[in-house]
Amino acid sequence: MKRIGFLLLAVATLAGIVGHMAHASRQSDGDSAPIYGVKIPDGYRDWKLIAVKQLLLEGKSNQLRAQLGNDVAIKAFKEGTLPFPDGAIIAAIHWTRVPSESNDKVLNGPFPGTESFVVGSPLNVQFMVKDSKKYAATAGWGFADFTGEKPGNEALHETCFPCHVPAKDHDYVFTRYAH
Amino acid sequence: MKRIGFLLLAVATLAGIVGHMAHASRQSDGDSAPIYGVKIPDGYRDWKLIAVKQLLLEGKSNQLRAQLGNDVAIKAFKEGTLPFPDGAIIAAIHWTRVPSESNDKVLNGPFPGTESFVVGSPLNVQFMVKDSKKYAATAGWGFADFTGEKPGNEALHETCFPCHVPAKDHDYVFTRYAH
Numbered sequence: 001m002k003r004i005g006f007l008l009l010a011v012a013t014l015a016g017i018v019g020h021m022a023h024a025s026r027q028s029d030g031d032s033a034p035i036y037g038v039k040i041p042d043g044y045r046d047w048k049l050i051a052v053k054q055l056l057l058e059g060k061s062n063q064l065r066a067q068l069g070n071d072v073a074i075k076a077f078k079e080g081t082l083p084f085p086d087g088a089i090i091a092a093i094h095w096t097r098v099p100s101e102s103n104d105k106v107l108n109g110p111f112p113g114t115e116s117f118v119v120g121s122p123l124n125v126q127f128m129v130k131d132s133k134k135y136a137a138t139a140g141w142g143f144a145d146f147t148g149e150k151p152g153n154e155a156l157h158e159t160c161f162p163c164h165v166p167a168k169d170h171d172y173v174f175t176r177y178a179h
Numbered sequence: 180m181k182r183i184g185f186l187l188l189a190v191a192t193l194a195g196i197v198g199h200m201a202h203a204s205r206q207s208d209g210d211s212a213p214i215y216g217v218k219i220p221d222g223y224r225d226w227k228l229i230a231v232k233q234l235l236l237e238g239k240s241n242q243l244r245a246q247l248g249n250d251v252a253i254k255a256f257k258e259g260t261l262p263f264p265d266g267a268i269i270a271a272i273h274w275t276r277v278p279s280e281s282n283d284k285v286l287n288g289p290f291p292g293t294e295s296f297v298v299g300s301p302l303n304v305q306f307m308v309k310d311s312k313k314y315a316a317t318a319g320w321g322f323a324d325f326t327g328e329k330p331g332n333e334a335l336h337e338t339c340f341p342c343h344v345p346a347k348d349h350d351y352v353f354t355r356y357a358h
Binding site for chain 1: 224225226227228230231232233234235236237238239243244245247253272274276281282284285286288289290291292293294295296297298301338342345346353355357358
């Protein structure tokens with residue numbers, strides 16, 4: 001009986017770990033974005049990296065960006081699965097891009113003329129959530145944009161889907177996996 | 180006995196999953212970098228994101244960069260643990276930065292004057308491995324630089340540690356966690 005007790009404990013412990021993993025995509029208790037009702041998914045900052053970008057928005061706001069994906073999204077990116085399967089979520093984190101004088105001071109010794117830029121303050125985070133039934137009207141994707149914990153307004157969220165239509169051939173996703 | 184058989188199977192399966200996780204930091208069978216003997220860690224591309232950077236190297240090579248960390252490194256970054264504990268590994272992936280005309284075409288509709296840049300081809304990947312005994316001569320850090328699977332030469336690797344000395348107050352690590 002001792003051995004069965006140990007096995008039960010081992011199963012319970014390991015099931016707990018796996019259960020925790022399975023819940024990695026659940027949503028927070030915070031506000032929902034308008035139109036789509038998307039909330040900030042718990043733990044998204046720990047998702048795997050899809051790619052990085054730099055964007056000079058309207059010639060003014062210089063940004064560094066990272067796209068992360070939950071496990072469903074990452075698997076689809078790696079295997080080239082299109083359309084993305086239900087359950088896929090892509091997070092795009094946007095920060096200000098700021099010059100790093102301290103890095104430059106070091107780097108200009110061995111590498112003269114080097115300019116380096118790091119992330120400054122967080123700007124906003126956007127999500128694309130694939131649910132082909134719930135979001136059938138927008139090609140299966142729900143969109144959300146948050147500044148901190150606060151979702152953008154309805155007018156902002158009305159711009160998401162039309163802007164993504166030109167990426168229709170890649171299931172409305174602009175980002176490609178960075179190998 | 181049927182139930183015990185099921186439990187054994189369940190333990191074996193779950194232990195396999197956990198065992199796989201525990202091995203996430205093991206090294207590949209490829210070449211070792213000179214001086215430090217560091218190999219490319221298996222699965223590093225799936226590590227969690229520390230931060231992103233942009234670098235214009237010597238005024239010529241424009242790069243987008245991502246720093247990823249294994250679980251030991253990420254925990255230390257999040258909790259502000261200094262020095263980093265043994266077992267921490269930081270990976271820095273460097274890509275060329277290329278303009279995205281197709282993204283610009285879309286973005287310049289709603290956001291005129293926007294310029295976007297995405298990752299092009301991979302350049303090199305660098306690793307910092309913390310082992311306070313093995314790398315005692317270099318403040319506990321082993322360094323490695325690979326282009327594809329091929330490590331850089333000894334002269335290159337001799338430059339790693341001296342270049343990181345100005346970051347001594349942050350345990351020789353330039354990168355900060357991007358919140």
